[in-house]
Amino acid sequence: EALVDAKPDIVHCHYLPVADAYYRSIPKRIPITVRGHSFDWDPEHLRKVAAGETIRRIYLFPHFADQVRGVDKVRILPVAFSPRPRHDVKKDRRLVLRLAAGLPTKGLSDFFDVAERLADDFKFVLGVSKAGGYEDFPEKLLQKSKKMGGLVDVRVDAMPDEAWDLYRTASIYLDTSDPKGHPFGMPISIVEAWSQGMLVLARNDPSAVRFVGGDTYCYRTPAEAAALVAETL
Numbered sequence: 001e002a003l004v005d006a007k008p009d010i011v012h013c014h015y016l017p018v019a020d021a022y023y024r025s026i027p028k029r030i031p032i033t034v035r036g037h038s039f040d041w042d043p044e045h046l047r048k049v050a051a052g053e054t055i056r057r058i059y060l061f062p063h064f065a066d067q068v069r070g071v072d073k074v075r076i077l078p079v080a081f082s083p084r085p086r087h088d089v090k091k092d093r094r095l096v097l098r099l100a101a102g103l104p105t106k107g108l109s110d111f112f113d114v115a116e117r118l119a120d121d122f123k124f125v126l127g128v129s130k131a132g133g134y135e136d137f138p139e140k141l142l143q144k145s146k147k148m149g150g151l152v153d154v155r156v157d158a159m160p161d162e163a164w165d166l167y168r169t170a171s172i173y174l175d176t177s178d179p180k181g182h183p184f185g186m187p188i189s190i191v192e193a194w195s196q197g198m199l200v201l202a203r204n205d206p207s208a209v210r211f212v213g214g215d216t217y218c219y220r221t222p223a224e225a226a227a228l229v230a231e232t233l
Contacts, residue, residue, distance in 0.1 A: 003030075016040045016049050016058075023052050034058045035077070038185025039105070043067050050074070061186045063207045079186035083195050089168045091197070094122045096229060097170035099163055099189045102128035102138040102156070105181025107203070111174060112144060113222035115152045118229055125153045125166060167196040172229055175202045184208045201228050 003011065004027060011032045013019035019034040026032060032054050036046065041064055050058055050073045059077035060068075068074055096115070100106045108126065115124040126145075128138050138156040145152045155162070173193035177184050184207040190200050202208045204218035212218065219225040 016042070016045050019052075019055065019058075020045070020049050023049075023054055026054065028054050030054065031056045036060045036064060038064075039182040041183045041185075046074070047071060063210060064183075064185075079188055079191055081188055081191050081195075084164055086196060087168055091171045092123070092169050093171045093232065095170040096122050096124045096172045096174050097127075097166055097193070097198070098125075098174050098176060099127040099158075099166070099192075100129075100176070101131040102141065103131050103134050103181075104137060105178060107176035107178030107181065108141065110176045110178075110222045110225065112148065112152055114174060114226045114229065116148065117222070117226040119151055121233060122172075122229060123153070124151065125155065125170065127155045127158045127163060127166065129157050164192075164196075167192055167198065171198060172232060173198045173200045174225060174229070175200060175208075177203050177205065177208060179203065179205045184211070186211055199232065201225055 008030060011026055011030055013022065013032060013034045016034060016036050017040055019032065023032050033056055034049060036058060046058065046068050049055060050071050055073060058074050060074055062076050062078060065074050065076045098111050100108060111124065111126055126141065128141060130138055141154050145154045173190065175187060175190055177187060184205050190202065193200050200212060200217065202212050202218050204215055204220045209215045209218055217228060219228055
């Protein structure tokens with residue numbers, strides 16, 4: 001009812017399941033566009049949503065669009081972000097950072113594993129946000145850090161300014177995207193880390209390798225990730 005009262009020219013839905021749940025109830029005179037992400041990715045679900053009469057366009061990351069060639073409504077749209085200026089901040093070459101949704105599908109246990117291997121030489125900061133359905137997960141990470149003697153500095157629901165200060169100060173970004181949790185998308189945190197001059201280390205998944213431009217700085221195991229971090233010394 002609120003949507004009808006607003007008299008929009010167009011409705012844009014984030015995530016395929018959201019579009020699938022609501023597009024039938026939106027007046028047919030209003031065109032709908034959709035943004036696909038990664039955790040929601042399923043080619044057959046995409047085709048189901050695309051069949052909706054009022055669905056005009058569906059924007060996907062390039063490697064997902066490749067899987068549904070021939071679906072006329074699909075358009076490629078890489079990750080985009082609003083850049084912040086680089087500041088003349090002295091980088092801490094021993095600070096390793098990861099920012100993520102506080103979800104068990106993000107491979108965050110590997111961040112702790114790498115930190116344990118490099119405790120004598122590096123500092124590790126993990127910023128997580130509370131996420132729907134797993135609001136208690138950040139507390140589990142805090143307890144895990146406590147048991148490890150605070151080896152990982154876990155920060156819950158850091159505000160944007162604090163997150164950007166971490167990007168500006170840290171030198172190494174350790175992405176822990178877990179292919180078993182959900183398909184690799186185009187993580188905004190990696191782009192933000194690049195924008196502040198950080199070295200990005202990513203999981204050796206075909207989509208991740210394509211995104212970061214090669215497998216030179218990709219790892220398969222926490223041991224390999226630790227070795228890449230250690231090389232920076």
